[in-house]
Structures are given as structure tokens and as C-alpha cells.
Amino acid sequence: IVMTQSPLSLPVTPGEPASISCRSSQSLLHGNGHYYLDWYLQKPGQSPQLLIYLASTRATGVPDRFSGGGSGTDFTLKISRMEAEDVGVYYCMQALQSPATFGQGTKLEIK
Amino acid sequence: QVQLQQWGAGLLKPSETLSLTCVVYGESFTDYYWSWIRQPPEKGLEWIGEINHRGSTNYNPSLKSRLTMSVDTSKNQFSLKLSSVTAADTAVYYCARGGASKYSYGYGRLNYWGQGTLVTVSS
Numbered sequence: 001i002v003m004t005q006s007p008l009s010l011p012v013t014p015g016e017p018a019s020i021s022c023r024s025s026q027s028l029l030h031g032n033g034h035y036y037l038d039w040y041l042q043k044p045g046q047s048p049q050l051l052i053y054l055a056s057t058r059a060t061g062v063p064d065r066f067s068g069g070g071s072g073t074d075f076t077l078k079i080s081r082m083e084a085e086d087v088g089v090y091y092c093m094q095a096l097q098s099p100a101t102f103g104q105g106t107k108l109e110i111k
Numbered sequence: 112q113v114q115l116q117q118w119g120a121g122l123l124k125p126s127e128t129l130s131l132t133c134v135v136y137g138e139s140f141t142d143y144y145w146s147w148i149r150q151p152p153e154k155g156l157e158w159i160g161e162i163n164h165r166g167s168t169n170y171n172p173s174l175k176s177r178l179t180m181s182v183d184t185s186k187n188q189f190s191l192k193l194s195s196v197t198a199a200d201t202a203v204y205y206c207a208r209g210g211a212s213k214y215s216y217g218y219g220r221l222n223y224w225g226q227g228t229l230v231t232v233s234s
Contacts, residue, residue, distance in 0.1 A: 038219045040156075047205055047224040048148075048156065059222060091156055095210075095219025099171040100158040 001025050001094045005103035011111035012082040020106045022075045022092035028055070029072065029096075036096035039068055039077045042105075043088040052077065053095075084110060113138045117206045117225035119191075123232045129193040133206030133225050134186065140164055144209035144217030145189040147180070149202040150227075159204075162189055163212035196232045203227045 002025040012018045028035045035055035040048040050059040052068035055075055065080040079086055087110060092103040119131035133145070147159040160170040162180040170178050179192040193200060206225040209217030 036218055038221070040221070042156075047227050048221070049224070050220065050222045053220040093156075093158070093219055093221075095217075098169040098216050099160075099173075100219055102156045102158065105155045 001028075001097055001101050003092055003094055003101050003103040005090075005092060005106050007106060008104060009107045009109070011109050012079075013111045014084060015081050018079040018082050018086075018108060020077045020090055020092075020108075022070075022077070022103050024073045024075075024094050027072050028075075028094050035071060035075070036094060037068075037070070037075050038093045038095055039066075040091045040093060041086075041088050042091065043085075046088075048091065051090075079108075082108075082110070112136075113208065113223045115206050115208065115223055115225040117204075117228050119204075119228055119230070121229055121231060123196050123230065125197050125232060125234055126195055127232075129196050129200060129204075129230055129232075130190070131204055131206070131228055131230075132188055132190045134188045135208070136187070138208065138223070140182075140184055140187045141212065143212050144169075145182070146207045146209045146217065146221060147191045148205045148207060148221070150205070151199075151202045157202075159191065159193075161209050161217045163217075165212070167212075167215070169216055196230075198232050201230065201232045203229050 037055040039052040042048040114136040117133040141164040144161040146161040207221040
């Protein structure tokens with residue numbers, strides 16, 4: 001399954017919202033009704049961290065300014081208010097089928 | 112607190128075998144899939160594969176012919192071996208905890224990651 005993210009680079013003013021799109025080459029709907037789409041953030045010099053799984057469930061400890069949504073083949077990660085600590089590269093990953101596959105990454109930076 | 116610590120050789124020559132190990136602290140080793148992911152310099156992430164405590168594996172087909180994963184449940188460790196490496200295998204390799212082991216596949220949800228190991232392949 002091919003994952004395509006847009007934009008690849010996104011400058012955002014602190015306090016403003018941000019949105020990243022992720023499209024899959026086939027539906028990520030499992031027979032159990034869940035969409036197997038994860039979002040990860042890799043901060044500079046760090047290992048990636050899980051933000052969202054099952055398309056819309058925040059991982060433990062993730063601030064509620066992060067939200068995930070979408071269905072079928074189109075998914076979105078939204079940040080309600082950009083903070084300095086949110087800079088980094090955001091990746092979507094389809095987890096429906098093996099091998100899991102990642103999007104190219106979206107670099108989020110402060111404007 | 113869940114921690115994954117990984118180690119292995121950082122410099123290899125072409126045709127050698129890459130070998131990495133990851134130890135898990137603070138987590139039930141039998142409940143999850145344990146994954147490997149890599150990231151070439153200045154590039155994106157690539158899922159390598161996963162293994163559970165029973166030794167059931169899912170491999171990326173692009174690497175399958177050179178890949179071996181194993182577990183040592185007595186030590187809460189899992190390992191990666193990649194044979195016949197080339198410069199294209201130069202990357203930071205990460206271990207991570209995946210989804211529930213009771214299924215045939217981990218279904219992502221890579222919630223905890225190791226610190227990463229830079230492996231460079233050069234003659």
C-alpha cells in the first residue's frame with residue numbers, strides 16, 4: 001500500500017492551526033470497522049513517537065491539540081494551535097497490511 | 112516504565128551481516144509484536160519487520176531473502192540479522208513495540224521506540 005502525504009513542508013505561525021493530509025492507495029478499513037492508520041512525530045535528533053493510532057485515537061500523553069480523522073483512503077492530522085515543541089517531521093503509516101508502509105513525511109516548522 | 116535499549120555493530124563492510132539486539136524493560140514481552148524500522152540518512156522511515164514471543168514473524172518482502180529475526184524470551188530480547196549488506200543498508204535502525212501478539216500481524220501502533228543505532232556500510 002502506497003502512502004502519500006501533503007504538503008511535504010509546512011511553516012506555521014505559533015498559535016495557528018496546522019493540517020497534514022495522508023492518502024493511501026487502497027482503503028485502510030479492516031473488517032472490524034477500524035481504520036489502521038497511525039501518525040508519528042519525529043522531533044529533531046529523536047526517535048519517532050506515536051501520536052495517533054486507529055486513525056483518530058490519541059496515544060497516551062499526547063496533547064489534545066492533536067487530532068486525527070478521515071476514512072477510506074483519505075486521512076488528516078490536525079494541530080489546533082501550533083506550539084514550538086511541535087516542530088519536526090510527521091509521518092503517517094498504514095498498519096492494515098504487512099508490510100506496514102510510511103508516507104514520505106511532512107516537515108513542520110515555525111514560521 | 113517501558114524502555115527499549117538496543118545495541119550492535121555500527122560499521123560494516125559490504126557483504127557482511129548486520130546484527131542488532133533490543134532488550135525490553137518494564138513491559139510484558141509475551142503480549143506484543145516487536146518491530147524493527149530503519150531510516151537512511153536524511154530520508155524517511157522503512158518498516159523492516161516484526162516478531163512475537165512465539166517466533167512468528169512478518170517481514171518486508173523487499174528484505175525477506177536477507178532477513179532473520181529471533182527472540183530470547185528468557186532475556187526479554189529480540190534480534191535482527193541482515194545478511195550481505197551494501198551501502199544501501201546504511202541507516203539508523205530502530206526497535207519498537209508493536210501491537211498485540213495474539214493476532215497474525217501487529218497492526219502498527221508502535222508505541223515505544225529504542226534510541227536508534229546508526230549502521231554504516233562502507234569498504
